[in-house]
Amino acid sequence: MLRNEWHEVSDERLVELSQQGNLSAFEEIVRRYKDKIFNTVFRIVGRREDAHEVALDVFVKAYHHLETFRGDARIYTWLYRIAINLAKNRLRDGSRMGRNLGVSLESMKEDPSTLASSGLQSANSPRNRAEVRELEEMLQCCLNELPDELRTVFVLKVFEDLSYEEISQIMNCPLGTVKSRLNQARSVLRRRLTELSIL
Amino acid sequence: MENKDKIEKLLSYIDGELSPEDRVEMEALLHEDIQLQQDLEAFRRVNVLYRGLEKKHAPPEFEHMVRKRLERTPRTIRFRRPGLKEKPVWHLVAAAACLMLVLAATLYQLSLVSRNTNRFTVSLNRTAADQTSPSPAAEALSVGQKSDEIMPQKKQTSAESFEEPEPEGVESHTPPTTSPAQEKADMELPQLPTKTVDTFAEKMSLSQSADTKNDGLSSGRLGVDDKLLEKPLARELRKQALAKKDDKETIRQLAGREFIFEENEWRERGYSGEETLSLSRDAKETSQFFSQHAPLAPILQWKEPVVFRIDSKWYRLR
Structure with missing residues (x-):
C-alpha cells in the first residue's frame, strides 16, 4: 500500500493491521497523532527535549503493547493515556534530579x-x-x-x-x-x- | 445558586458541556449578573491566551525515528486464545522453589528420624547390657560422675537426652543427669542384639532397673516414648528438661499453684512469712486433710517441707 493510501484507512483497521505486525500501518498511526501527543507532552513537561523523548517512548511503548489494546476506546485516547503516564514519570524523575523545568x-x-x-x-x-x-x-x-x-x-x-x-x-x-x-x-x-x- | 456552583456551571458553559436547558438558564443568569459576566470574560481570556500559544510539532524525522527504534526492538507477536490469561514465568519459578523447599524439609526430617532411632537403639542396647552384667560403660560411669564436677557444661549437654516420668499432677520435673563419659560409652558400645520394648511399662521397668544401678543417670532416656524420639517434639522436651535443670529446680507447679524453693523448703508463691499451721506427713490428720484437698496430695511425696495456702490460711507440711 502506498503512503497516501493509508489516509483512507480507519484508525480501527490500522490498529488491527499493526497488531498483526504491520509496521507501515503503525507508522500511519504515528503520523496521525504525533503532533497531538508531542504538543500535549510538551505542555505537561515544559521542555522540548523531554517532550521529544517522551513522545518517542509513547509510540514505541504503544507498539509493543498493542495486543493489550482491546478497542473499547479510541486509539488516540489510549495514546494520550500512555503519554500522560510517561510525562508524569518524566516530571517525577526531573524533580527527583532537581531539574528546573x-x-x-x-x-x-x-x-x-x-x-x-x-x-x-x-x-x-x-x-x-x-x-x-x-x-x-x-x-x-x-x-x-x-x-x-x-x-x-x-x-x-x-x-x-x-x-x-x-x-x-x-x-x-x-x-x-x-x-x-x-x-x-x-x-x-x-x-x-x-x-x-x-x- | 451558590457562587461556587455558578462558577462550575459557567466553566461547563464555556466548555460547551451544558445541556440545552442549562445553557438557556446560564445565559439568562449572565444577563442579570454583572460579576458573572466578568468571570466569563476572565475565564474566556485564560482559554484564549493558552489556545493562542503556538502548537508544538514533532520534528519531521519523528516517524523515521520511531520506525528505527521499533526495528531495533521488534515486537513479538503473541497470538492468544481469547479469555486465556497469560501467566508470567515467575509464577512457575516460585512454585518450583516452594516445591524444592518442601522436599528439602522432608528430607531433613527423615534424616533426623533415622539419627534419633539409631541413638535410641544404642541406648536400649546399653540398658539391656546393664541388666545382665556390669559393663565397661558402668565403670566409665563412675569416672563420668567425677568428670561432671570438672566439666559442668558437658553435663548440661548430656542432660538433653533425658526425660523422667513425673508424679501425677506435678508439672515440673528434674531431669537426671548423665556424665560425658557415659554418653561416650553409650555411643561406643558394641552392637548387642537389640531388645524390643513393646510397652511403656516395660520401658519404665527398664528405666527403674537402670536407676538402681546407675543412680538414675540413664533412666531418662528410656522414660521417653521411642516414638517421641523420632519426632522433633523429643528435641523440644529435651530442651525443656535442660531449661528446667538450669533453674536448679527452684520452681514447681502443682494444681495451678507455683512453689518456689527458698530456705530449704517449698513455698507457695505469695508467702511472705505469715504464721503457718504445722502438718506432719505421718499424722493421720494430715492424710485426712489431703483427702479433702486431693489436688495438693502429691506434695506429700516431696522430700522438703512445703508451705501452702488453703482458704487464706498458710500451712507448713513437714
Whole structure:
C-alpha cells in the first residue's frame, strides 16, 4: 500500500493491521497523532527535549503493547493515556534530579507592563515577536506551577479540546473529578495571570 | 445558586458541556449578573491566551525515528486464545522453589528420624547390657560422675537426652543427669542384639532397673516414648528438661499453684512469712486433710517441707 493510501484507512483497521505486525500501518498511526501527543507532552513537561523523548517512548511503548489494546476506546485516547503516564514519570524523575523545568517565572516579572500590553494576536508583527515569545514562556511557567493533575486536565481540555468524558477515560478518574480539577486549574491560572497583570 | 456552583456551571458553559436547558438558564443568569459576566470574560481570556500559544510539532524525522527504534526492538507477536490469561514465568519459578523447599524439609526430617532411632537403639542396647552384667560403660560411669564436677557444661549437654516420668499432677520435673563419659560409652558400645520394648511399662521397668544401678543417670532416656524420639517434639522436651535443670529446680507447679524453693523448703508463691499451721506427713490428720484437698496430695511425696495456702490460711507440711 502506498503512503497516501493509508489516509483512507480507519484508525480501527490500522490498529488491527499493526497488531498483526504491520509496521507501515503503525507508522500511519504515528503520523496521525504525533503532533497531538508531542504538543500535549510538551505542555505537561515544559521542555522540548523531554517532550521529544517522551513522545518517542509513547509510540514505541504503544507498539509493543498493542495486543493489550482491546478497542473499547479510541486509539488516540489510549495514546494520550500512555503519554500522560510517561510525562508524569518524566516530571517525577526531573524533580527527583532537581531539574528546573522551563524558565523561571520570577526572572520574567521584571517588566510585566510590556507583557500586559502585548497580545498573542500581535505575534505576526516581527517587532513584537520577542515579547510574544516572552509571554508564551510566562504562560508556560504559570502552567508549570500547577500541580501535575490540574495541569494535565487543563492541557487535555484547553489544548486538545477533549470532552470531559474523554479526559475522565484518559486519566482514569470520575467525571466529577475532571470538572473539579479543571475548575481549580482555571481559577489558579486566572489568579496568577491577574497578579502578573496579564489578564 | 451558590457562587461556587455558578462558577462550575459557567466553566461547563464555556466548555460547551451544558445541556440545552442549562445553557438557556446560564445565559439568562449572565444577563442579570454583572460579576458573572466578568468571570466569563476572565475565564474566556485564560482559554484564549493558552489556545493562542503556538502548537508544538514533532520534528519531521519523528516517524523515521520511531520506525528505527521499533526495528531495533521488534515486537513479538503473541497470538492468544481469547479469555486465556497469560501467566508470567515467575509464577512457575516460585512454585518450583516452594516445591524444592518442601522436599528439602522432608528430607531433613527423615534424616533426623533415622539419627534419633539409631541413638535410641544404642541406648536400649546399653540398658539391656546393664541388666545382665556390669559393663565397661558402668565403670566409665563412675569416672563420668567425677568428670561432671570438672566439666559442668558437658553435663548440661548430656542432660538433653533425658526425660523422667513425673508424679501425677506435678508439672515440673528434674531431669537426671548423665556424665560425658557415659554418653561416650553409650555411643561406643558394641552392637548387642537389640531388645524390643513393646510397652511403656516395660520401658519404665527398664528405666527403674537402670536407676538402681546407675543412680538414675540413664533412666531418662528410656522414660521417653521411642516414638517421641523420632519426632522433633523429643528435641523440644529435651530442651525443656535442660531449661528446667538450669533453674536448679527452684520452681514447681502443682494444681495451678507455683512453689518456689527458698530456705530449704517449698513455698507457695505469695508467702511472705505469715504464721503457718504445722502438718506432719505421718499424722493421720494430715492424710485426712489431703483427702479433702486431693489436688495438693502429691506434695506429700516431696522430700522438703512445703508451705501452702488453703482458704487464706498458710500451712507448713513437714
